[in-house]
Amino acid sequence: MDHKRTSSATSAIRLPSDARGSDDVVLSLVRPDTPITIAQAAREFGVTMRALRFYESKRLIAPLRAGSVRLYRQEDRERIAAILMGRRLGFTLAEIRDRIAARGDGNHTLDLTREECVAQINLLERQKRNIEVAIAELRRIYTSFYRTLAERAGAGA
Amino acid sequence: MDHKRTSSATSAIRLPSDARGSDDVVLSLVRPDTPITIAQAAREFGVTMRALRFYESKRLIAPLRAGSVRLYRQEDRERIAAILMGRRLGFTLAEIRDRIAARGDGNHTLDLTREECVAQINLLERQKRNIEVAIAELRRIYTSFYRTLAERAGAGA
DNA sequence: TTGCTCCTCACGTCACGTGAGGTGGC
């Protein structure tokens, strides 16, 4: 039984909770090459500080340190973006770590092969089908509820 | 941020791994009112013994005991069936526990209201949409890979 | 001195998987 991808029942792909809004103007005042704090990075990407620290503990990012305080450079932010993209595409953090390109050209992005794309598409199609079956079953239950009501009304008349 | 249902990225609804086959004949020899062991119950429903013990620890089932050995009656098996149905429909074990009807009439089944059906359908539709967005993005990456190849070929010529 | 931001443990959640070590009955 494949554990990693299908053991949980319900949760599908997480969206980074549309958290970009009115303070984009403020953020744009920060020069892109100026390292930002964890709170700023968390706001910029719509994730919690805990999540960013967790990604670091899993060796997905390695921000600068000013004493004990973390500082996220442009490079780190590109990696965060790649991580969140990977999450949206349904990859695990371990898979994302293996696929984040850390080439010398400063390209910190997901680096998927054609085969990886196809495999992931197949995985997601399977999940989608399971969900569709579940929805169909729920609709059946919903309508059978009405039928039961009708039968009772018929029997009572 | 709603944790319970959307924190994990990928895993969707689990199918009980189509594990009914040639030994149905053997199983049918067991009288339905005769309690069966955990190994037999696990095989009958295509789950692990660990899963059945886990459901028990979460108070979803309460099989008989012959000494330390668990014995699953017809009633217990109906509850297991209801649990697995609930899992397929994307409910958590806590939700299933609250919705398993244990009425005096021996009806041990999921007991969903219309509202619960609608809410669950909406939840699954959202998950399905997230997956569809992810698949579309993966297809885009896949085709852009070809475009890059073509550009390189064009530049090289 | 008070707030605020940031820090490091460390346990909790979800649904089990995976040994480890021991027991009863054929």
Add this chain to the structure above:
DNA sequence: TTGCTCCTCACGTCACGTGAGGTGGC
């Protein structure tokens, strides 16, 4: 005595959430 089945801990997995308790700099 050897196998087999069943048992009970108890830690591991996945991606974080959620306090607790402490620190630096305005």
